[in-house]
Amino acid sequence: xxxxxxxxxxxxxADAAPTLxxxxxxxxxxxxxxxxxxxxxxSFDVKRREILAFVGESGSGKSVxxxxxxxxxxxPPGRIVDGSVLFDGEDLMTLxxxxxxxxxxxxxxxxxxxxxxxxxxxPVLTIGRQIMESLRLHLDMGRREARAxxxxxxSAVGIGDAERRLGAYPHEFSGGMRQRIMxxxxxxxxxxxxxxxxxxxALDVTxxxxxxxxxxxxxxxxxxxxxxxxxxxGIVARYAxxxxxxxxxxxxxxxxxxxxxxxxxHPYTRALLDCVPRLGxxxxxxxxAGQPPDAGTAFAxxxxxxxxxxxxxxxxxxxxxxxxxxxxxHSAACHAAELPE
Amino acid sequence: xxEATTGSRDTAFTPSYLRTxxxxxxxxxxxxxxxxxIAVMVVLALFADLIAPYDPNRTSLLDSLxxxxxxxxxxxxxLGRDVLSRLIHxxxxxxxxxxxxxxxxxxxxxFLGLLAGYFRGIPDxxxxxxxxxxxxxxxxxxxxxxxAVLGGGVDNVVIALAVALLPTYxxxxxxxxxxxxxxxxxxxxxxxxxxxxxxxxxxxAPNCLPSLVVLMTLNMGxxxxxxxxxxxxxxxxxxxxxxxxAMVSDGYRYMLQDPSLSLIPGVCVIVAVLAFNLAGDGxxxxxxxxxxxxx
Amino acid sequence: MAGTLTTFATRLLQSLVxxxxxxxxxxxxxxxxxxxxxxxLLGFExxxxxxxxxxxxxxxxxxxxxxxxxxxxxxxxxxxxRSITYREPVADLLLARLPVTALLGTLAFVLAVVLGxxxxxxxxxxxxTPVDGLVTVLATIGLxxxxxxxxxxxxxxxxLKLGWLPVQGFTSPFVDPxxxxxxxxxxxxxxALSPLASIARQTRSSVLEVIQQDYVRTAWSKGLxxxxxxxxxxxxxxxxxxxxxxxxHLNHLxxxxxxxxxxxxxxxxxxxxxxxxxxxxxxxVQSxxxxxxVIVVTVNLLIDYSYAFIDPRTRR
Numbered sequence: 001x002x003x004x005x006x007x008x009x010x011x012x013x014a015d016a017a018p019t020l021x022x023x024x025x026x027x028x029x030x031x032x033x034x035x036x037x038x039x040x041x042x043s044f045d046v047k048r049r050e051i052l053a054f055v056g057e058s059g060s061g062k063s064v065x066x067x068x069x070x071x072x073x074x075x076p077p078g079r080i081v082d083g084s085v086l087f088d089g090e091d092l093m094t095l096x097x098x099x100x101x102x103x104x105x106x107x108x109x110x111x112x113x114x115x116x117x118x119x120x121x122x123p124v125l126t127i128g129r130q131i132m133e134s135l136r137l138h139l140d141m142g143r144r145e146a147r148a149x150x151x152x153x154x155s156a157v158g159i160g161d162a163e164r165r166l167g168a169y170p171h172e173f174s175g176g177m178r179q180r181i182m183x184x185x186x187x188x189x190x191x192x193x194x195x196x197x198x199x200x201x202a203l204d205v206t207x208x209x210x211x212x213x214x215x216x217x218x219x220x221x222x223x224x225x226x227x228x229x230x231x232x233x234g235i236v237a238r239y240a241x242x243x244x245x246x247x248x249x250x251x252x253x254x255x256x257x258x259x260x261x262x263x264x265x266h267p268y269t270r271a272l273l274d275c276v277p278r279l280g281x282x283x284x285x286x287x288x289a290g291q292p293p294d295a296g297t298a299f300a301x302x303x304x305x306x307x308x309x310x311x312x313x314x315x316x317x318x319x320x321x322x323x324x325x326x327x328x329x330h331s332a333a334c335h336a337a338e339l340p341e
Numbered sequence: 342x343x344e345a346t347t348g349s350r351d352t353a354f355t356p357s358y359l360r361t362x363x364x365x366x367x368x369x370x371x372x373x374x375x376x377x378x379i380a381v382m383v384v385l386a387l388f389a390d391l392i393a394p395y396d397p398n399r400t401s402l403l404d405s406l407x408x409x410x411x412x413x414x415x416x417x418x419x420l421g422r423d424v425l426s427r428l429i430h431x432x433x434x435x436x437x438x439x440x441x442x443x444x445x446x447x448x449x450x451x452f453l454g455l456l457a458g459y460f461r462g463i464p465d466x467x468x469x470x471x472x473x474x475x476x477x478x479x480x481x482x483x484x485x486x487x488x489a490v491l492g493g494g495v496d497n498v499v500i501a502l503a504v505a506l507l508p509t510y511x512x513x514x515x516x517x518x519x520x521x522x523x524x525x526x527x528x529x530x531x532x533x534x535x536x537x538x539x540x541x542x543x544x545x546a547p548n549c550l551p552s553l554v555v556l557m558t559l560n561m562g563x564x565x566x567x568x569x570x571x572x573x574x575x576x577x578x579x580x581x582x583x584x585x586x587a588m589v590s591d592g593y594r595y596m597l598q599d600p601s602l603s604l605i606p607g608v609c610v611i612v613a614v615l616a617f618n619l620a621g622d623g624x625x626x627x628x629x630x631x632x633x634x635x636x
Numbered sequence: 637m638a639g640t641l642t643t644f645a646t647r648l649l650q651s652l653v654x655x656x657x658x659x660x661x662x663x664x665x666x667x668x669x670x671x672x673x674x675x676x677l678l679g680f681e682x683x684x685x686x687x688x689x690x691x692x693x694x695x696x697x698x699x700x701x702x703x704x705x706x707x708x709x710x711x712x713x714x715x716x717x718r719s720i721t722y723r724e725p726v727a728d729l730l731l732a733r734l735p736v737t738a739l740l741g742t743l744a745f746v747l748a749v750v751l752g753x754x755x756x757x758x759x760x761x762x763x764x765t766p767v768d769g770l771v772t773v774l775a776t777i778g779l780x781x782x783x784x785x786x787x788x789x790x791x792x793x794x795x796l797k798l799g800w801l802p803v804q805g806f807t808s809p810f811v812d813p814x815x816x817x818x819x820x821x822x823x824x825x826x827x828a829l830s831p832l833a834s835i836a837r838q839t840r841s842s843v844l845e846v847i848q849q850d851y852v853r854t855a856w857s858k859g860l861x862x863x864x865x866x867x868x869x870x871x872x873x874x875x876x877x878x879x880x881x882x883x884x885h886l887n888h889l890x891x892x893x894x895x896x897x898x899x900x901x902x903x904x905x906x907x908x909x910x911x912x913x914x915x916x917x918x919x920x921v922q923s924x925x926x927x928x929x930v931i932v933v934t935v936n937l938l939i940d941y942s943y944a945f946i947d948p949r950t951r952r
Binding site for chain 2 (some may be wrong): 650653654657659661662665666776777778779780781782783784788789791792796856887888890891892894895898906909910912913914916918921922924925928929932933936
């Protein structure tokens, strides 16, 4: 039952060029004399109108990947050292991060929904002003027009009495409503790509469902792509068309959600799925032994080796495995992935 | 990131702090300088009689207003007194006043703050309004007025400065107590029947110590500045006692002949206050960064 | 809205209570003076009978609380007693000196706030660069510099050595603006240095903290220009705590004005109180203390009120 925004193969867009195409992205952070490579040689596509999930534990590099895409990495201490990011055919890495073109893409072409609704809105500005800011900047609207559109956006995300509430301040709203406002801001200029970084982690379960429905629905209506960064596999199962699993700054498995869930090829993915209780099953939940590595640790061999139950002798000597196809549209970075189960 | 910060967040004064102290000094040269200068001043103040080359009050009209020389490293003032010796003795006055004023203010202020924060209600209101009243008179003016009433002299300056400084301690202490008394382990102690005194001594006081130390160090700088200002105005010292502020004032008349008479004592004030400020800021960063906004 | 009015009233009441306490303290202060209060208050020595009569006339034989209430009544109706030294009603003296100190203080305050905020923002935005280093070092030294010494230094440099500016004195700007400006430059800069240094440091610290906040990251993700982010998002939040602290700065400024007026020989409230202390003119001393307290409390009250406009979170 995955993919509320599953690309309809009958639509001409199914084979169109991807909205976002990342190749070899690597980002490092310098701290206390040490250099940590937090994102290591990451490559992936975000197809048109699809919902792509990025899954991983803290420190896996999923947030930094997309902050790098938006060129929001502060330099110092961070630095994007390599890679190309093609957004609608244009390589964002060749742009000046503070320049006009990059700025017009931020908010105009790519919208971002952050994790913490309680602190992601400026407490001293009205929410109307915060929504209108984007509209007036990217769509060059006059105040009246922007106001009207902002009110429309607020209604669309489910906040009643929109016209009046434009003059309200963030502290007058609950966490769930603030996240709705964040979504309104992110989609205000009809971007072609929306990145939602753990949009529901800070919310209670009931609100989580509402927000995700809203997000998926909005994206579908806009005809945009959605990148859903999360560690919640339930959300992935319900909404994502495809999934990328990240570990230690690399993508270790990638494929259609149904395929990956049915036949996980990377031991980490397998272990993650084993952690999730499923209805109708009675079995012991098996937590993954060990701790995820600190972000940016360098590895001579496979980073998952210390925690892997299926390690082969080759895993201890070979360099870290690279993503390779193990099935049509399904790849994994594991020396043992191609072997039969 | 500063490893010392992450290390010392949990407890303030464990024996291991001696080991990390060396590490801290290496990482933060500003604190090292501050501490060093303070140490030098303390030595000068304690052993002024031994260290100063001349008796600071020995006058010699023949030698008045002499420039810097081998015999008088910083020259002599209008009454022929050796400037260097007077500066060294001035260190004693400044530190004495500072230490007594700050400790008195801390003692009384924290006590009041403790009462206000712990018992709340009417005592809180009364104490805090009183503190507000004390704060609403600028410290120098308060000191001047008290000096006018109680007379000049070092003791009264100490009292005056202590009165001017104590509201800050009361306020900081009160805020700390308000937070600490609601911490889980303190509430459990109350529920278990521990009396207020026991709670204050066992739980609240140790948690306030780091902030208090920071506050006191920073206040030393303020106290020295205030003392210098008062002695400049002629309040708080009885001539011929050597005090930095008074030296600036005395030397003012002879600016054209020898500006150093007036300017050098001021530099001493700057150095002294700077030392305490650097040390205090450093201590604050290490012990309790969240005080950054308040102090 | 009702909430705001209640807060308004509460704060006002608190301030009045504080002022009342100050008046009690001031009154007690005067009574602490050792020696015969008659001689103290009137400054003369006469025969015992004269003194006794004076005592009766002045009501000094009544119980203290009654004396206090009477004194308070006089103060509130504008009677601050007479000055021994000047043989004038103290009220007249205060009225003459207050505008001078107010002018000096206001100019210094404005200078300190404007320059301080600019320096702090620049230092924060260019954090880690030599500019930041310079601002931080200067501010740190500035905080340790005694105001009176700075005055002496300025006089030496700019008046005696370079001869650019007059040594001392005061002219009303209404009488001779040019000369007034010349005479005010040094004292104002002198007075402004310490609060300027403090404000610069606090602003830098506050801006740095705000820049790390999530909502600033949101502003970046919207594609706003850096300047728009700093002015529209960062500053408004960063300056709020600075506003709260202006009350403290004012306090120190008033203290500093005492020293500056003495060094530059400016006929303001500060110099009045210093001279009065040496002349043992207690009426002047206690009245001046009262006036300073009123100024401080009033300004702090206004600052508290302005906070309601600045921070929408306090309006509910």
